[in-house]
Amino acid sequence: MHEFRVSPRERLVLTAIIEIYIATGEPVPSQAVARYFENKEGLSSATIRNVMAVLGEMGLVDQPHTSAGRLPTPMAFRFHVAQLQQSSRAGSALASTGGQMSEQRREQIEDNFAGVTSPQQYLERTSHVLALLSGGLGVAVAGTNTAAPQILEHIHFSRLGTGRVLAVLVTRAGTVQDRVLSLDRELSYDDLEMAARYLNENFRSWPLDRIRTEVAKRIEAERAEYQSRLSALDELCRRGALAAETVGPVIYVEGMANLLVGELDRERLRQMLAALEAKQRLVELLNAYVDSRQQEVRVVVGLDGLEGSGLASGRERAMPSLPDLVLVGAPARFGAESMGTVAVIAPTRMQYQEMIQAVSYIARLSERVLEPPTQ
Numbered sequence: 001m002h003e004f005r006v007s008p009r010e011r012l013v014l015t016a017i018i019e020i021y022i023a024t025g026e027p028v029p030s031q032a033v034a035r036y037f038e039n040k041e042g043l044s045s046a047t048i049r050n051v052m053a054v055l056g057e058m059g060l061v062d063q064p065h066t067s068a069g070r071l072p073t074p075m076a077f078r079f080h081v082a083q084l085q086q087s088s089r090a091g092s093a094l095a096s097t098g099g100q101m102s103e104q105r106r107e108q109i110e111d112n113f114a115g116v117t118s119p120q121q122y123l124e125r126t127s128h129v130l131a132l133l134s135g136g137l138g139v140a141v142a143g144t145n146t147a148a149p150q151i152l153e154h155i156h157f158s159r160l161g162t163g164r165v166l167a168v169l170v171t172r173a174g175t176v177q178d179r180v181l182s183l184d185r186e187l188s189y190d191d192l193e194m195a196a197r198y199l200n201e202n203f204r205s206w207p208l209d210r211i212r213t214e215v216a217k218r219i220e221a222e223r224a225e226y227q228s229r230l231s232a233l234d235e236l237c238r239r240g241a242l243a244a245e246t247v248g249p250v251i252y253v254e255g256m257a258n259l260l261v262g263e264l265d266r267e268r269l270r271q272m273l274a275a276l277e278a279k280q281r282l283v284e285l286l287n288a289y290v291d292s293r294q295q296e297v298r299v300v301v302g303l304d305g306l307e308g309s310g311l312a313s314g315r316e317r318a319m320p321s322l323p324d325l326v327l328v329g330a331p332a333r334f335g336a337e338s339m340g341t342v343a344v345i346a347p348t349r350m351q352y353q354e355m356i357q358a359v360s361y362i363a364r365l366s367e368r369v370l371e372p373p374t375q
């Protein structure tokens with residue numbers, strides 16, 4: 001990060017501008033800064049105007065037009081975040097402990113996680129809580145060891161022609177997997193109907209891998225008695241009807257509507273939302289900025305896409321440049337294992353310290369929420 005030589009007085013005025021802007025969303029005039037200090041710092045309006053001019057020359061504040069107040073730039077927010085993190089490291093290490101979070105906020109977070117018993121529930125609830133607290137986008141990406149098993153909701157078979165059957169498998173998570181099976185022998189409509197009914201009646205809500213094992217056992221045990229009924233099922237299963245698809249990381253996202261009501265440039269926001277719909281790009285964005293091996297919260301002001309991160313494969317994979325958005329992310333762990341990443345993507349007008357505290361606290365709450373009860 002660029003090193004600024006900012007005097008204590010300039011830092012005070014810049015902090016005041018940022019906090020007033022976060023509260024109001026309007027350009028900040030010198031009079032508002034003077035009222036902010038209430039003369040406690042001995043700063044006159046003339047002194048404040050001079051300091052604001054210096055901050056403008058440093059690129060830390062903008063002035064929309066001559067008679068307007070000042071707006072903090074993305075560079076100013078980066079400086080502000082660096083100051084917050086430096087201050088917390090010098091004190092009680094916010095990144096490790098969650099800082100001086102209020103008891104009320106802590107209770108609010110923990111109440112929202114009541115009843116959570118699995119990693120999947122924890123990550124899904126995390127996206128909801130972070131969207132609620134930030135007024136932005138709450139995101140949780142499951143680690144490779146946390147992805148939920150694929151659970152059967154319904155399966156259907158259709159004949160496509162000679163030796164070909166379409167299997168349509170719906171999972172409990174709502175994903176629809178269709179695949180064409182090439183068979184060694186012809187199966188009638190009744191054969192397919194019987195096989196689908198047997199699976200739906202006996203194995204709904206079962207993980208696919210357990211179904212495959214159980215079906216093989218039943219076919220072997222009941223082959224003599226139910227040869228005609230189970231032979232079709234045997235053929236369909238051997239050809240991959242219940243093969244679990246290789247899927248990408250499970251991603252929980254909530255709060256798109258929060259960004260839509262904000263003040264961002266509509267075209268850039270439209271581009272970002274389109275990019276986020278391709279969730280693999282969101283995974284790449286988080287991987288580019290949040291290191292699962294680190295414990296601390298990462299704050300990135302001004303998302304500049306994935307170009308230059310080493311993860312984008314061409315401009316079509318890059319996120320649009322979004323200088324008015326901030327990412328606050330941290331790895332979530334359960335013991336020595338990575339559960340994934342939790343994050344907030346929100347406008348620069350956010351309560352930085354509160355959100356850093358919240359992300360840090362929630363990222364570490366998993367160990368307590370998911371800890372087995374003591375006997």
